[in-house]
Amino acid sequence: MDVEQDVEQDVEQDVEQDVDVTVVGAGPVGLVLAAELALCGARVQILERRAEPDEAMKAGSINVPTAEALDRRGLLSAAEQVQREILERVGSFAPKADDQPPGGGRPARESRFTGHFAGMILDADLVDWADPDLAAHAAVDGARMVPQRELEELLAEHVARLGVPVRRGVEVTALEDTGDGVLVGTTAGTVRTGWLVGCDGGRSTVRRLAGIGFPGTDPELTGRLAVVDIADPEKLANGWAWSNRGSYRYGPQPGRVVTVEFDGPPAGLPHSRLRSSGGTPMRRGTPTAPVTLEELQASLRRVSGTDVTLTALRGAATRWTDNARQAATYRSGRVLLAGDAAHVHSPFGGQGLNLGVGDAMNLGWKLGAVVAGWAPDGLLDTYDAERRPLGAWVLDWTRAQIGVMRGDAKSAALREVVADLLSTRAGTTYAVKKLSGVTQRIDLPGDHPLVGRFVPDLSLTDGSRLVDHGHGGEFLLLDRTPDRAFARLAAAWAGRVSSVTDDHATPVVVLVRPDGVVAWASDTTDTAAVTGLEAALHRWAGAPSSSPAHEPVG
The missing domain is CATH 3.40.30.120 (Glutaredoxin)
Known part of the structure; x- marks a missing residue:
């Protein structure tokens, strides 16, 4: 492959042409990785195909290891400020729309972040907060409710302080591992880099160009997430609700809605099943097409069984599936993968962002040590060895939730059993420990x-x-x-x-x-x-x- 002939040569050359590491993707994973490399003294740059930061609503919180990663780099106070602002924003909505724990009971306290399993909110009053695993990691309790967009802003400031350039509007078009480095073809010229790391999402260009397989299980649902204006919100149940058509969530902040339909993924994905029970093709949208107000309203009406009316989208909506895949290897020569480029799954349980940040923290110092020349033999190989088992666990954790959330009678019966378990002190504590990440071990x-x-x-x-x-x-x-x-x-x-x-x-x-x-x-x-x-x-x-x-x- 002649990478240098694969790119347009008359494009403005605003990328660094000779660096130690090039990170592809300016999401949270790419930003964390670049920051860790910079702290090691590596010359690093970030290439991002989007001209502007992604404004779509995605992850709404972070787990304990991610919050502690921020803490270790002096960013805890900034994260705590984000949580205070989020709680103020949610506070006006919480009294009328707090999610109820399985079997009823009091809403979870704002002071203790618990999360949910398959849409079943975990009651903070049932958690044994004195459990040694939870008590040992309480210093970051005030920095858990950090949405992805605010996290990216915080991390962008962090990498800017470290002098890491973020080149936006630059797409990777080709790559060649030369053994002593990587030639990367981009829309802004050819980059010569010692190492290339793909942090460019589930449809990773870097993974595809490197020829790394992506085995896993096919999707069976389409989910949507947005903040909207609703003409008649009283028609919706607060929290999560299920029907034989799917499920939806209203809250916890004003206008936030999530819909889940189990009749196939968006058009354009492999093995799409895009027909209703009557055999009529359904307009589901392609994976990359913007989610329209009409599409979201139709989905919400189907799963809620109401004629609720949405009047406006506030910001960009998100469409997702339960596609669950893990890269065949996290490293091929001088090309590495992290975050969604290495693993994808449904967002249930809020594990994806955190799993990717954990990848970045694990890889950053190891690759930095290789660049600096002091890495012991085999250090970089421990990245795949250490992160792969955790990635596999997360995929199964999310698959299990899909099994509980389906609208069929068997899943409904299973959901009742799981809800009963989650109404116990031991069951809730177990789930909160798993979701929070405090039991992770290498x-x-x-x-x-x-x-x-x-x-x-x-x-x-x-x-x-x-x-x-x-x-x-x-x-x-x-x-x-x-x-x-x-x-x-x-x-x-x-x-x-x-x-x-x-x-x-x-x-x-x-x-x-x-x-x-x-x-x-x-x-x-x-x-x-x-x-x-x-x-x-x-x-x-x-x-x-x-x-x-x-x-x-x-």
Whole structure:
């Protein structure tokens, strides 16, 4: 493939022609990844085919790992401000349209974000908030209700401060992995880049050009999401409602409606089933065509069984399906995938945005280490190994919700069983823990219970938190030994590992990767602990820049 002949050569050359990493896609995943790479010192640029940011309504909140990722980079206060504004916006609507938990009961408290499973709102009053997994990650409670559009604005400011250029209106048209880099054909000229990362969504051009397969299950529904003006809102039930034609949700903010119809995906997708029960073709729209007011009203009338009238669309509406697929590999040579380019599924349970941000946090420091030249052997291969199992779980989590939400009698019966389980303290707590992400774990060497988990809230005696010391994207080593021997050992990795000392407590020593995952921890100070920390530093932070201080500890 001659990439340089594949592009128009008379287009204004406003893209960087020789960079370490080119990220394709300026959504939250691409922005987070670019920021992490910049913190590692990589020369990075973002290419985005849209001339302007996408205004369509998408994800309405973030989970705990995503909120903690913002916290680790000093963005928690900005996210908390977004949540305050969202709560003010929703507040006027909440008294008359709060969703009810399964089996009735009081609405979920605004102070505790729970989410839903298959449209069944999880009652905050039933959750065991003292559960160790939930209690260990409470510092970001005030930064969970951050919609995707506001998150993108926050992250765009973040990458701008880091000096990352975002080139809009630039489409990728070809790519060639040359072994020592990637030649990327674009509508603004040829880019020579060390690495190319596709964060360009479910219909990823990068994935297609790289020849990476995308196996999975075909869609069977069409969903729509919008904020509208309604002439007669009293005709709609508050919260989620089901019928044999599908389901819909009204709320939780004024004019927000969601419709779900189980008679096939939009036209243009594989295996579309676009006929009603009477055999008449239905106007469902193509996957990329704008959602019109007429299309949305017709859908809402079908699933609600009312003649409700919509008078205006406020902003761009979104159309989606339950297409569930995962890339055959997250890496092919010097081309990598993250976010929806690597996996797609229905939005039920709010996992998609968060899964993609987790990809970006995991990949960012690893690819940055490769660019910087200190990555240990095989580090980049751990990206696929660590993120693929979580992606597969999310796909199944969303597939299960589809099985519960269908309008047939069997699904309705199953929904009653699940609703009964979710009306119990144990059932609700389990679901909230899964949805919030606090139980996520990576299979890493080590028998300490923290290893492989996201680091919990750890407060220090000086009033700060451990996360406050990691805004630069480095490893964090918390050393609570009296003589600070572990911090002295880690000094050989200066520039990559930042040591934080504190008064004695447990855990005694914790090594946290830049993505917030605990790489190693110990409650003892014996020789085995010293050996374990040194091995973990070599495994994740590469060779030391100076000789480690081999001093006895304990």
